[in-house]
Amino acid sequence: MPDKRIDGAQALINCLEREGIEYMFGLSGGAAIPLFDALVTTNTKIKFVLVRHEQGATHMADGYARATGKPAAVLVTSGPGATNTLTGIMTAHMDSVPMIVITGQSVSWMLGKDAFQEADIFGITMPVVKHSYLVKNANDIPRVAREAYYIATTGRPGPVLIDIPKNVSAGACTADLFQEMDLPGYKPYPETLDKEKILEIAEALNKSRKPVLLVGRGAIISDACAAVKALAEKLNAPVVNTLLGKGGFPETHRLAFGMLGMHGTAYATKAVVECDLILSIGSRFDDRIIGQPDKFCRNATKIHIDVDPAEIGKMIKPDLYLVGDARAILDELNKHVARLDTAEWLAHLDGYRKKYPLHYKKQGGLKMQHIMDEMYKLTGGKAVAVTDVGQHQMWAAQFWKTDGRNDWLSSGGAGTMGYGLPAAIGAQFGRPKDLVVLFCGDGGFQMTMSELATACLHKLPIKIIVMNNHYLGMVRQWQELFYDDRKSGVDLEGNPDFARLIENYENGKGLTLKRPADVRKILTRALEYKGGPCLVNAEVVKTENVFPMVPAGKPIEDLLVDPPRHKMEKPTGST
Amino acid sequence: MTKLMNASDIHTLSVYVANKPGVLARIAQVFARRGFNIDSLVVSSSVDGNFSRMTITAQGDPAGLQQVIEALRKLIDVLHCVDHTNEDVVVRELALAKVKISPEERTEALQIADHFGAKTVDLTESSMILMVTGTTDKLDAMIGLVKKFQVIELVRTGKVVMARGGEET
Numbered sequence: 198m199p200d201k202r203i204d205g206a207q208a209l210i211n212c213l214e215r216e217g218i219e220y221m222f223g224l225s226g227g228a229a230i231p232l233f234d235a236l237v238t239t240n241t242k243i244k245f246v247l248v249r250h251e252q253g254a255t256h257m258a259d260g261y262a263r264a265t266g267k268p269a270a271v272l273v274t275s276g277p278g279a280t281n282t283l284t285g286i287m288t289a290h291m292d293s294v295p296m297i298v299i300t301g302q303s304v305s306w307m308l309g310k311d312a313f314q315e316a317d318i319f320g321i322t323m324p325v326v327k328h329s330y331l332v333k334n335a336n337d338i339p340r341v342a343r344e345a346y347y348i349a350t351t352g353r354p355g356p357v358l359i360d361i362p363k364n365v366s367a368g369a370c371t372a373d374l375f376q377e378m379d380l381p382g383y384k385p386y387p388e389t390l391d392k393e394k395i396l397e398i399a400e401a402l403n404k405s406r407k408p409v410l411l412v413g414r415g416a417i418i419s420d421a422c423a424a425v426k427a428l429a430e431k432l433n434a435p436v437v438n439t440l441l442g443k444g445g446f447p448e449t450h451r452l453a454f455g456m457l458g459m460h461g462t463a464y465a466t467k468a469v470v471e472c473d474l475i476l477s478i479g480s481r482f483d484d485r486i487i488g489q490p491d492k493f494c495r496n497a498t499k500i501h502i503d504v505d506p507a508e509i510g511k512m513i514k515p516d517l518y519l520v521g522d523a524r525a526i527l528d529e530l531n532k533h534v535a536r537l538d539t540a541e542w543l544a545h546l547d548g549y550r551k552k553y554p555l556h557y558k559k560q561g562g563l564k565m566q567h568i569m570d571e572m573y574k575l576t577g578g579k580a581v582a583v584t585d586v587g588q589h590q591m592w593a594a595q596f597w598k599t600d601g602r603n604d605w606l607s608s609g610g611a612g613t614m615g616y617g618l619p620a621a622i623g624a625q626f627g628r629p630k631d632l633v634v635l636f637c638g639d640g641g642f643q644m645t646m647s648e649l650a651t652a653c654l655h656k657l658p659i660k661i662i663v664m665n666n667h668y669l670g671m672v673r674q675w676q677e678l679f680y681d682d683r684k685s686g687v688d689l690e691g692n693p694d695f696a697r698l699i700e701n702y703e704n705g706k707g708l709t710l711k712r713p714a715d716v717r718k719i720l721t722r723a724l725e726y727k728g729g730p731c732l733v734n735a736e737v738v739k740t741e742n743v744f745p746m747v748p749a750g751k752p753i754e755d756l757l758v759d760p761p762r763h764k765m766e767k768p769t770g771s772t
Numbered sequence: 773m774t775k776l777m778n779a780s781d782i783h784t785l786s787v788y789v790a791n792k793p794g795v796l797a798r799i800a801q802v803f804a805r806r807g808f809n810i811d812s813l814v815v816s817s818s819v820d821g822n823f824s825r826m827t828i829t830a831q832g833d834p835a836g837l838q839q840v841i842e843a844l845r846k847l848i849d850v851l852h853c854v855d856h857t858n859e860d861v862v863v864r865e866l867a868l869a870k871v872k873i874s875p876e877e878r879t880e881a882l883q884i885a886d887h888f889g890a891k892t893v894d895l896t897e898s899s900m901i902l903m904v905t906g907t908t909d910k911l912d913a914m915i916g917l918v919k920k921f922q923v924i925e926l927v928r929t930g931k932v933v934m935a936r937g938g939e940e941t
């Protein structure tokens with residue numbers, strides 16, 4: 198029993214602290230005042246970070262979680278405070294990122310009566326959360342907090358929302374703070390490991406002559422990276438990864454062929470087109486990587502390992518599959534596989550590597566790829582790389598080789614512009630000793646740049662590289678390639694001088710990069726600055742396009758390694 | 773009900789859920805998001821009052837429905853979800869039909885009712901309410917026959933199913 202009377206808000210903070218929450222990002226408001234008060238009165242060890250917009254809070258929690266593997270919490274008020282978290286919740290949900298979002302709510306007797314700042318956030322977020330709660334009794338809070346943490350972090354992780362009416366957070370909590378969970382419908386992992394299935398998978402692998410391992414974020418979440426490496430090396434099989442699978446297998450490894458799919462490397466995509474077996478480890482065969490589903494790996498044996506049964510057969514009908522934790526499955530699988538005779542297959546793919554290397558020209562204006570390449574060399578790739586969404590994101594995925602499990606942060610499933618800066622902030626809070634490098638577009642940066650205040654106030658030494666092409670570049674690329682270069686709504690005229698902008702904040706430093714010859718010098722100066730965030734405004738070439746490219750909706754064998762010379766049809770794929 | 777392309781596209785699911793606010797909304801969203809129409813839905817408390825049993829009839833292509841079932845199972849509040857479509861289970865439905873009947877027509881209407889084991893649960897000078905229970909086909913058949921009179925109102929509960937013997941519903 199608690200030794201003194203506490204309220205629901207205090208119970209919540211105490212319980213979240215006990216679960217292991219270290220950081221809470223948020224912004225207060227009327228309905229959340231008791232919750233904010235409890236941050237003070239409980240003397241909690243949870244560190245609270247005040248953001249400038251609630252969307253930023255969710256992306257910070259997301260960045261923290263991806264960079265550390267542990268969840269953070271978000272704390273906001275009701276109504277607009279709550280709805281501002283929606284994009285970040287959806288972003289986390291799409292990429293299976295654990296997060297606990299706490300929203301204040303109007304008093305419970307006013308629910309449904311359009312009370313001031315009442316929003317049905319429980320209803321609004323329902324399709325984008327792993328689970329959610331509307332707490333009606335302060336005594337439920339200890340159980341709810343524990344369940345929320347458990348649900349967010351186990352199985353396929355995801356965001357959990359807890360909506361707490363003000364009278365509940367302010368009401369007395371007399372329940373024991375240690376409560377049993379009551380989740381009879383939640384089974385995050387299968388009870389047993391199906392060893393028969395594993396033997397079947399091993400047999401299929403042992404028969405394969407041209408295998409490919411496909412690594413997705415699931416491998417990272419389950420910490421299966423060592424097992425993936427062991428499997429690849431045992432089989433001597435090439436490995437490709439999704440955008441979110443970067444770091445699941447070291448991209449500098451001789452067996453690594455990098456990212457596949459829409460803007461993947463030509464050699465990764467060709468490996469998948471020509472393989473006779475593809476084993477997916479924690480990827481969901483997203484449309485960005487399979488192109489046209491019925492044409493994907495038509496003649497190859499398709500094997501799917503995923504912790505989420507709903508992913509099996511959703512996009513691709515596998516020949517073999519196994520639901521469960523990737524690491525547990527691979528550890529067992531590794532006992533039954535033998536080295537394959539893949540020398541010829543690897544030599545063939547290395548031929549593609551030589552024939553279709555990633556390339557760019559250092560002459561003819563400043564290129565984003567040049568900056569990324571140089572940053573990679575200067576840091577030895579020893580950094581947490583964060584991106585926003587757009588062309589720069591795809592180039593970063595191509596040129597920034599990721600070796601570490603939690604060292605690549607990018608909004609994949611949702612493709613949320615504005616993700617980058619707050620995610621980098623969250624990552625830097627979680628990994629104070631590590632270098633955090635953000636590659637951001639000029640469009641996406643302006644969506645959440647209000648968080649510069651947060652970054653500068655906390656003197657976070659993030660390197661913010663704004664790839665300033667004065668366009669919503671990725672959309673412009675589509676308009677150029679598929680819509681006769683009719684530019685519509687993509688010109689970012691009116692961009693401020695970003696280097697001067699950050700100088701307005703205490704501790705912020707701004708640098709300008711214009712000439713290819715200065716890349717190394719300016720980046721070195723940025724890396725040397727330790728007093729807070731350093732922003733490099735990189736005035737890059739305005740109309741460079743990202744290749745290779747698989748036009749949306751086309752089979753991946755139709756990939757364009759280089760810019761097409763003929764006019765292209767409008768893509769049939771969704772986006 | 774909308775016109776069906778194929779009888780095999782009708783599915784009867786039994787979903788066993790936690791009896792909590794919002795559960796129905798979560799379940800409905802799984803169908804709505806994928807463009808599935810729920811044809812009938814019966815929800816009631818189970819033996820253990822903490823849980824409810826839902827019987828849902830929906831139509832759509834079988835591959836898509838498999839995804840719906842998996843998405844339902846994934847909901848934290850869903851304990852299990854079983855597709856009883858092609859199984860030999862007990863399926864029952866109840867219908868109430870309010871029919872406009874003149875005293876001269878009454879005998880014939882009662883004969884039809886009698887044949888289907890239907891009960892007359894309300895009777896006035898000019899109308900009667902017939903209550904019939906049974907399989908969907910049986911209800912369809914009786915309703916088809918009483919349509920020769922004027923059916924003023926029709927209410928059907930939708931299917932409820934229960935697995936036979938030791939099987940779990």
Ligand SMILES: Cc1ncc(C[n+]2csc(CCOP(=O)(O)OP(=O)(O)O)c2C)c(N)n1
Nearest residue numbers: 587588589614638639640641668669670671
């Ligand atoms: C919130 C949001 N709005 C719109 C889009 C659609 N979109 C995808 S990429 C892109 C252009 C991004 O421009 P910028 O941030 O300048 O990056 P660049 O492509 O130029 O590198 C847009 C508008 C999106 N992904 N997210």
Ligand SMILES: [Mg+2]
Nearest residue numbers: 638639668670
């Ligand atoms: Mg841009």
